[in-house]
Amino acid sequence: MTRIGLIFLTCLFSCGAQLLLRSGASHVKMATLTDLRWLINWRVACGLALFSVSTLVWIYVLSKTPLSYAYLVAGINYLLIPIASRYVLGEALTSPKVAAMVFISIGILILGVGERTKNAGEMPGPQSLVSPGKAIDDSTAPRPCPRAPL
Numbered sequence: 093m094t095r096i097g098l099i100f101l102t103c104l105f106s107c108g109a110q111l112l113l114r115s116g117a118s119h120v121k122m123a124t125l126t127d128l129r130w131l132i133n134w135r136v137a138c139g140l141a142l143f144s145v146s147t148l149v150w151i152y153v154l155s156k157t158p159l160s161y162a163y164l165v166a167g168i169n170y171l172l173i174p175i176a177s178r179y180v181l182g183e184a185l186t187s188p189k190v191a192a193m194v195f196i197s198i199g200i201l202i203l204g205v206g207e208r209t210k211n212a213g214e215m216p217g218p219q220s221l222v223s224p225g226k227a228i229d230d231s232t233a234p235r236p237c238p239r240a241p242l
Contacts, residue, residue, distance in 0.1 A: 105146035107172040112139030
């Protein structure tokens with residue numbers, strides 16, 4: 093699977109986890125913040141498990157992709173969660189929310205077009221954080237041979 097696909101998969105897992113947590117939270121009456129009755133709710137437990145899977149995939153994504161790029165693409169969550177909340181939980185999708193989602197979409201598109209143009213379709217990898225000709229670990233970098241005087 094491509095890195096962009098893995099980022100999207102992370103977003104889907106995260107969205108599912110948010111929906112489960114919200115659904116579970118609405119079925120538990122918590123008296124205080126330290127009231128731990130929510131732990132026995134299956135929706136909350138499944139949401140936490142799904143977040144765990146999402147985190148594992150996210151760590152893998154970060155091992156292959158710069159955080160500055162991956163996190164901006166993960167902004168897709170700000171689109172997925174309100175839409176899913178509307179259809180799964182029946183929450184309102186108001187005009188201000190839709191306007192915010194439009195701006196977020198434009199930002200993600202700008203990022204995608206900018207990176208595609210810059211890298212000719214290649215998503216940046218961790219190597220792109222290092223300047224050309226410089227090794228990541230300077231202690232193992234090859235040293236130039238000293239020149240003999242003429």
